[in-house]
Amino acid sequence: METTTSSSHSRRRNILEQTLHGITEAIEHAVFAEQISAHAGLLQSLDARVKVVSMLALLIGVSLSHSLLVIAAVYLLLLLLAWSSAIPVGFFIKRVWLVLPFFTGLVVIPALFITPGPALLHLPLGLVITQTGLNTVLFLLLRVSTSVSLTLLLILTTPWNTVLSALSVLYLPDVFILVLGMTYRYIYLLLHLANDMFLSRRSRVVGYLSTADNQRVLAAISATLLGKSLDMSSEVYLAMVSRGFRGSIIALKPFQMRAKDWWWLSVFLAIAAFVVVMGR
Amino acid sequence: MFTQSKKAKLLAVYYGALLLWLSTTAMHIPDGYLSPVTCIIMFMVALPFWIIGIRKIREKLNARSVPLIALLSAFSFVIMMFNFPIPGGTTAHAIGATIAAIILGPEAATIVVSIALLIQALFFGDGGITAFGANCFNMAVIVPYIAFAIYWAFSKNQPLTSKRRLVGAFVGGWTGVTVAAFFAGVEFGIQPLLFKAANGTPLYAPYPLSLTIPAMIIPHALIASVAEGILAALVVAYLQRSNVAVLEAAEKPAVLAEAGGFQKLRALWVVLVVLIIASPLGLLAPGTAFGEWGKQELAARGLGYIPTGIEKLSGLWGAPMANYDLPALGNSNLGYLLSAVVGIILIAVVVWLFSMLLTAGTGSKKT
Numbered sequence: 001m002e003t004t005t006s007s008s009h010s011r012r013r014n015i016l017e018q019t020l021h022g023i024t025e026a027i028e029h030a031v032f033a034e035q036i037s038a039h040a041g042l043l044q045s046l047d048a049r050v051k052v053v054s055m056l057a058l059l060i061g062v063s064l065s066h067s068l069l070v071i072a073a074v075y076l077l078l079l080l081l082a083w084s085s086a087i088p089v090g091f092f093i094k095r096v097w098l099v100l101p102f103f104t105g106l107v108v109i110p111a112l113f114i115t116p117g118p119a120l121l122h123l124p125l126g127l128v129i130t131q132t133g134l135n136t137v138l139f140l141l142l143r144v145s146t147s148v149s150l151t152l153l154l155i156l157t158t159p160w161n162t163v164l165s166a167l168s169v170l171y172l173p174d175v176f177i178l179v180l181g182m183t184y185r186y187i188y189l190l191l192h193l194a195n196d197m198f199l200s201r202r203s204r205v206v207g208y209l210s211t212a213d214n215q216r217v218l219a220a221i222s223a224t225l226l227g228k229s230l231d232m233s234s235e236v237y238l239a240m241v242s243r244g245f246r247g248s249i250i251a252l253k254p255f256q257m258r259a260k261d262w263w264w265l266s267v268f269l270a271i272a273a274f275v276v277v278m279g280r
Numbered sequence: 281m282f283t284q285s286k287k288a289k290l291l292a293v294y295y296g297a298l299l300l301w302l303s304t305t306a307m308h309i310p311d312g313y314l315s316p317v318t319c320i321i322m323f324m325v326a327l328p329f330w331i332i333g334i335r336k337i338r339e340k341l342n343a344r345s346v347p348l349i350a351l352l353s354a355f356s357f358v359i360m361m362f363n364f365p366i367p368g369g370t371t372a373h374a375i376g377a378t379i380a381a382i383i384l385g386p387e388a389a390t391i392v393v394s395i396a397l398l399i400q401a402l403f404f405g406d407g408g409i410t411a412f413g414a415n416c417f418n419m420a421v422i423v424p425y426i427a428f429a430i431y432w433a434f435s436k437n438q439p440l441t442s443k444r445r446l447v448g449a450f451v452g453g454w455t456g457v458t459v460a461a462f463f464a465g466v467e468f469g470i471q472p473l474l475f476k477a478a479n480g481t482p483l484y485a486p487y488p489l490s491l492t493i494p495a496m497i498i499p500h501a502l503i504a505s506v507a508e509g510i511l512a513a514l515v516v517a518y519l520q521r522s523n524v525a526v527l528e529a530a531e532k533p534a535v536l537a538e539a540g541g542f543q544k545l546r547a548l549w550v551v552l553v554v555l556i557i558a559s560p561l562g563l564l565a566p567g568t569a570f571g572e573w574g575k576q577e578l579a580a581r582g583l584g585y586i587p588t589g590i591e592k593l594s595g596l597w598g599a600p601m602a603n604y605d606l607p608a609l610g611n612s613n614l615g616y617l618l619s620a621v622v623g624i625i626l627i628a629v630v631v632w633l634f635s636m637l638l639t640a641g642t643g644s645k646k647t
Contacts, residue, residue, distance in 0.1 A: 022361050022363065148405050215511075227519075229355040
């Protein structure tokens, strides 16, 4: 639910392009993640279940922590892991900080001033930065960026279908994982379809479309997409039935824990436990 | 809460509201904004709706449901990527939960939107993993249930091509997202009330309810809710023109709601009431650990100051803190309880007013 504002004319002309751009970006984004996950590196070499469990444990540790130092240490650890997993560290830092923590930073700036506490710095306009204000801002920023980095690290080093199968380690039912996998697959199909529709519509537009026209175009595309999704779901169902689908699912579990996986799992869990204890 | 001059205070409130709004990936709450306790509670609140949704899908759709749910989840995900233009030169992203609810009924819509949200959280970093329960409750439960109830109140006994359905879809989508924004505001706003370090530093989202609720509701009511409403109405209009079969098929699950759209909300009300009652209890256990001390205890712990909010509140309730065995049951919890109750009552009144208005309309205009 991101919202953006700007002067009206360029905006009106650009709504179709904006959406096109967003869709293309999402596709590229996923392709790029796939590339990195194919590199040789530390995290790529580990069992996906180890990564899922470790990521969750560290996420919980970070969210429980009452200590800035501990969260910062986890972030440094993540940078180290990124580096050892053939992820360009500059990219890793930028990718995280330019989006969420950036906005979080903007949002929490007033908290510097309105959080009651001992004064740290006096600014003009009668504004005073408080010690507690500074702390709360640092907490939010660090926690948000460390959590985002954790998820990103998992996604960058693991192919998406492996991430989904690894969710079975959380005792999610196989049907659910099957649906997730199909959803992910069809997201890309529908994104391509939407992309085509936007592009063909855009190529037939001369001049400006009014807001109302744009709304109608978008609604028509959405409704067509909806119709296609529904049709396709029955076709997919028939295709599944003709290949022997009877409602029960047998999932392949291509995982095997090796000594190395156990070793790293215990390392990550020990770190997570350490984070929880030190963060109290 | 504020210790600054009035001018600075106003500036801060304005700035905070503005920026909370600008940051609106806001309805997708990221990791780090909500305390673990809040996250667990929100998972527990969303859980019954997931169970209801899965049951519904099993009994209505059986084996067919696997590809149907997958494709509609994918559809829901793609819809969330569209920049939808709002009159006035702004764009917003719709959630698409209203359309999902109209087509599938609210129970299945919960599952569809939840799956889309899970993929967003996992693969696109949009919305947190720990905050997944909260995000699902706001966007995958509140929006479809409320939107569907209102849509259904408008379109009950109306022909498939009725204009009333468009109005219903718009009002439903708008109200659903606005109420969801209120809940997100509450979830943000209770954080500094309940989860502070020993020295008063808020550990998660730092703004009080008085700031987060308007900061979430106002921009959503003006922008994102409008996008959701218009998109839902226009999609219904398009389906009426060119693909009535979809709307017709959608009637079938909806027939189950024949008894009246608002009864669909019954489960929601029960959970809300349980939530109000249970949330302070849930906070009891970690309360001591998270530093929920009373005024005197704060001083006893060597604090140089007493947060003004606590001062005010303890005056309001006049509770003799020294006699409490459990300082964790301090005043901020009561304040929270109170605000939750007030909020729920407010929404109940609004929804009830809506239902009165709507049913009055249907009665006279029956076809």
